[in-house]
Amino acid sequence: MCSVSCCASRVSFSRLEDFESLAQKRLPKDVWEYYGYPSCSGFTLQENKRAFQRYRLLPRVLRDVSSVDTTATVLGSRLDMPVALSPTAHHSLAHPDGEKATAKGAASANTAYVVSSFANHSLEDIAQAAPGGVRWFYLIPQNDPSRTKELLRRAESAGYSGIWLTVDQPRFQFQQRPESKMESAAGVMRLPNLTFEDVRGDASSQEFTTYLSDNVKQPITWEDVIWLRKNTQLKIVLKGILTAEDAEEAVRVGVDGICVSNHGGRQLDGVPATIDALPEVVRAVDGKAEVYLDGGVRTGTDVLKALALGARCVFIGRPALWGLACNGAEGVHQVLEVLKDQLNLAMAQAGCTQMSDIKPSLVVHESYYLHGHHCHTGTCNN
Template sequence: MTADHYVLPKLANIPADVIAICDYERLAKEYMPHGIYEYITGGAGDDITLNGNRRAFDAIAMNMRVLRKFTQGSTAMTLNGEAFASPLLVAPLAYQALLHPEGELATVAGVNAVNMGMLTSTLSSVPLEDISAQQQTPKWFQLYLQPNAEHTLDLLRRAEQANYTAIVVTVDAPVSGLRNRQQRAGFSLPAGVVAANLRDYPQAKTQALAQGQSVLLNGLMADAPSWQDIQWLCEHTELPVWIKGISHPQDALLATQSGCAGIVVSNHGGRTLDGLAPSITVLPSVRKAVGDALPILLDSGIRRGTDIFKALALGANGVLIGRPVLNGLVVAGALGVAHSLTLLQQEFELAMALAGCQSLDDIQADCIHLTT
């Protein structure tokens, strides 16, 4: 596969029959080679967690309240003292040059158009500084802790100097998940698509193993981050540090004790350990563990505005949007990103209106109930 890997030019206009996120999912397969499609769309193993994320949202019903007064309707929220017009943020998405010649810069243009926050990935195909220079909305940086602490610290300083306002450390992928779908498709990164932020950091040397030791358990995992690394990071920056990939209440408590400013409940979109519980299912227990001490974002499986409503009702302050953004990007570039996010925002506002909630604070546990 070469750098010239795009199947069709991006649409200049949105087709009339693209009216929901599922329509972008339908079109996206036509706009990328099979290998890239499997890399973007697939989960780990047998896609149990990937598919479970969607089933879990569908098993939650909403309650309608009627004849409620709407005098000051708003979807605004505040995180870390920073104002957001909407509880929707774009998730950290790696290697966007796979889907568009401008990569993350096209996504930023779409995000700017709809005034939503975005997290830039450590594995972005455009340098974090260039992305920040173009972004006009709240901008956070997603950090993968590097094997070399000096490289981690350098990434942190670069993010600070580029005016990012929060650091989000992803902790649920110390090693890559078993991506069988992309393996079967023979996916590999095309020439020219690289992790631009890591170009200047040499690869860590492989640890020597004794006879009979496991490459994974005794090698790769020996260098994996720990809670001490999170504490170290918090001590080395004045920016709020969030932790992404929490699904267990005890880990949520450890995040609080380590100095984290917020939590992202996530199973990595079903791309790490197959068989994990859906993110929306574990959200209530994480919220119960930390109480009101920390704000919580949720990702994995959101495809409708009603999903956002359900997440907030179960304890999230906001959500991260992943694959829907990528599908919009590959189909119609910045326009597709803006349109996808607008669809979700409009659906969310409709859910609020019909459920009788004029602000995010009105969305409480009594707004939903679980079905069988």
């Protein structure tokens, strides 16, 4: 397992929990709580992490694992690892360079970054900061279709190769935005990927909040996905699907990818952990689109379990923010390298030398042992 150094203290870190602990010490209390707050009781947030522990790995032994290849092709791009960065908001609360630093960190690890519409830097500036990086854009549709088209044009012109839609957020709680009381590490907080010529000023202002409430399209529906498919040549990923029925509909309307996600436990509390929902979605998609997962991934073995259950790639949100708070672009890179090295070791210990070796038979639910049920890959009676 790797040992990396983080921040001015040059502490060697080999676990994401170490980044989390230091980030909590370095970030203002209100920023830390904003990044970490869950919906309602926080059940889903905690369940995302607990659920990984309920799956057991069944390693194959006496195989030549002297060389392990963690590379993967995701949405047409070759990445050094099947771990990439989810869209998260307001990176300038953690570091003055905000999303520009995050993009640099992802690019230096040769993996992908989904840039949020709630980024504090523009699509163009983020692209310029990491010109060789793989970037996708999480789009917030506008009530005015011409403005949505303008955002698509900007993403295409700046070299973004995919569009993501978050589908599990039918209502934005603009009037209750906790970040509105915070001060950006870079000074004035802006949202240039939601801003058009008729709005100026700090994104934390009441004027801007009213502007968002009046202009952001909510809720979006399947008709919006169909419209998007007709208005862009970029690949489309829907983030936030948890059921077979919605996965089948996504395939029907022609999306390229589905991210099994519950918004990091920040939306509807009490929904399934993403690792539990993953097998059903994979079966429903039946190879007609790529399937990803985010939520609760904290170790290389978590990544391995998700891959075995059918995910092509996993995405991390909060851990990238921890790395950013610790050490800017280098901190993001270090977080990714920890997961890559942990995955490399886990694959070797499981008898896998490449992605194609990671099969569903590698994972079994704990109920197989606790209750004697034959429960491979989530098909158990528990």
